[in-house]
Amino acid sequence: MKKVAVIVSDDQHGGLRMGVGLTLADNEVTVFLMDKPLESADDIDLNVETLGDLDAKLYSNIPGSKGEIMTTEAIARALTDFDAVIQY
């Protein structure tokens, strides 16, 4: 199984959709929400919920955001543990 990190910063819609899609093959997916709160949109809500249902891990560097809070520095260190990193 490949460990894949998805960094969601610029395009929350595309990044979260792709994060869900990555679970369709043998990938262990972790999503990092960076620098801005989640937009209010049905597809974003659905994909965040789906990621949780699929046991994908969700972290954010924004206090009060969805997922577990990590500092940017801690996220940077965590990224070195992944086989692939995809930024959206």
Add this chain to the structure above:
Amino acid sequence: MKILHILSDGPNKLADEIISVHAKEHEVKVVDLSKGNISYDALVDDIFAYEKVLSW
């Protein structure tokens, strides 16, 4: 660990923050594709030679 960062559109704040943390503890190389004059042969060699590759 050897980490390669590829900047597609030049530097940005988030990439800079992540790279600066990695640079403290790892061997880091940054390739800025927006600058032009890229040796793609060398870049492909680096992509496979470095243990981790992050694209921004």
Add this chain to the structure above:
Amino acid sequence: MKLGIHVKTDRHLEQVMGIVNAAVSKGHDVNIFTMAGGERLLENPIYSELCKNPKIKMSYCDHDATHQGIKKDVIPAEIACGSQYDNAVMVGEADRVIVL
């Protein structure tokens, strides 16, 4: 080795071509998945003709292509009209993944 390339914008055609051609010339296999803004490249034969090289496998997200009104009839049949599953497989199989 296998290089996976996730193409998410149409702004880096020169860089995509440079990396793909260099990788193939060195004997690597390349798997390209195209989605989001990258889909506009599928209408450009310089990009889409990469699929004619047997060392290069290509697919794209049909959902995005439909949403963006991409002219699918000009996309070569060798490029798989696929889904996020193709990206998941590409990422899972590649030795390295880059995003452009």
